[in-house]
Amino acid sequence: MEHVKCECGHVNPHGTAFCESCGKPLEEHSETKKQLLDMRYEGSARRSQTYNKTIIDKIWAFFSSVKVGVTLIVITLIASAIGTIFPQEMYLPPNVSPAEYYADQYGWLGKLYYQLGFNNLYGSWWYMLLIASIGVSLVICSLDRVIPLYRALKQQGVTRHPNFLRRQRLFSVSQVADMDGVLKRVKENLAERRYHIREENGNILAEKGRFSRWGPYVNHIGLIIFLIGAMLRFVPGMYVDEVMWIREGETKEIPGTHGKYFLKSEKFIFETYQKGKDNEVFNAAIDRVGNGMVAKNYQTNVVLYKRIGPVIAGEEPKLKKIKEYKIRVNEPLKYDHYALYQVDFKQNEPYKMAFQLMDKTSGKTFGTVDINLHNPEASYNLGHGYRVELLSYFPDFYFDEDGNPATKSKIPNNPAFVFKMFAPDKPKGEVSFVAIQQTIEPFGNNKYKMAFAGLETRNVSGLTVRRDFTLWILGLGGAVFMIGLIQGMYWNHRRIWVQRINGEVWLAAHTNKNWFGLKNEIRRILDGTGLAMPVDQADREKNAGQGGQAHGAAQ
Secondary structure, three states: OOEEEEEOEEEOOEEEEEEEOOEOOOOOOOOOOOOOOHHEEEEEEEOOOOOOOOHHHHHHHOOOOOOHHHHHHHHHHHHHHOOOOOHHHHOOOEEEHHHHHHHHHHHHHHHHHHOOOOHHHOOOOOHHHHHHHHHHHHHHHHHHHHHHHHHHHOOOOOOOOOHHOOOEEEEEEEEEOOOOOOOOOHHHHHHOOOOOOEOOEEEEEEOOOOOHHHHHHHHHHHHHHHHHHHOOOOOOOOOOEEEEEEEEEOOOEOOHHHHEEEEEEEEEEEEEEOHHHHHHHHHHHHHHHHOOOOEEEEEEEEEEEEEEEEOOOOOOEEEEEEEEEEOOOOEEEEEEEEEEEEEEOOOEEEEEEEEEEEEOOOOOOEEEEEEEEOOOOOOOEEOOOEEEEEEEEOOOEEEOOOOEEEEOOOOOOOOEEEEEEOOOOEEEEEEEEEEOEEEOOOOOOEEEEEEEEEEEEEEEEEEEEEEEEOOOHHHHHHHHHHHHHHHOOOOEEEEEEEEEEEEEEEEEEEEEHHHHHHHHHHHHHHOOOOOOOOHHHHHHHHHHHHHHHHHHHOO
């Protein structure tokens, strides 16, 4: 599109409302128009409002809209709020099925929550797309406005077209005898108010606070930095926030370290306050709890290991001891930017169960079977022709809707077994279903049974593993945003034009906000100069409009 050349000789981009240099309105019949000039973005041409031909132009115009940006933010906030209704999948108990967990715990609403993908909201592709769209909107919205605004403010001349001055909100015309003396006094008063003064052919442009115009765009930069930090959290290695459950005596890979670090739980310690004379302060609290237990301390004594050599599938890792540590609440183990926090525990989780193969009639036993509830064997040979096979194992047993045995999770909260027992007189074996306080013999009465002989438990520690390389980026984005907020909120861009036109002194003024403050400042600047106080033409137009409406109503 062709550029527009003003009578002052300045060439303006197509779509400019008034000349960037002299301020002459460029729209048709501008000489007869009386309404105030729209000073947003200094009347400069914005790409989104000028070009609308190619697909790139349409995309640019779409994302440059403030309404689109606000809508994207509102949608993201609503989605984020919904994501907090139920716990995210990363915070569910270990080894549970998310689909079953949400349905069991929260009913049909939890099932719908899972089906819509809100269980892993902050890592979902569509949530990332929303965040990216907000970032794109901020960038395009800022570039669409800040570049033409900067160009217009930089190129503005001192001497402005009469129509530019006449159509400012604050405007006055004065006749004075000693024009030079009056303008000199005005310049001195402006300098006292710390205005930056430019002079051309006896005309004055006084300006201050221009930097405040960039406050909203500094805000945008801060938000963009913040969004970049938020999106970097999904880059492997930049951010880790995982839950780790580890049992006493267990050595386990630390999640989020990609097989680099391992942790061994030596012992879990749980201490409570006891009622007595030495703890009178806690006696009332202990009584309120009801079970007589108020936690004093819970900690996990651990050993941190580092893998030596490459990761080879199926091969036991070679580990090097790094350090021993006692992880307590608010006293995490820290190493290599990782931090492991004690957040939860579970006492007396079943670890091993012992059963004896027994003759139901005589009560004679033929050996003991020790079953590791986390890694059971398929067969146990007791010798002398006696053998037990484990046909099925249900760590967290329940009957499903069809009445069949099933398991809720892999955690041995309620273990149940299907045994096949072999003896010299029973070479084909006998099948028995054994659960806690329950035995079922599906093929009739058996001669042998698996009698419960003992239970071994272990304590389990719940640790949170955290690593965050994005925190400084988020902090920088927040700091830049606050700088832009202060910059735009507590300062304002004020300009005062004083020109000699046909033996008169024309004065016009504009500010991007706080017109009351600008009027008071002009009143002090003009004190003792004899120049008329500028009239607020916005009030005059408002009163004229109300008068026209009243006249129409009377007719």
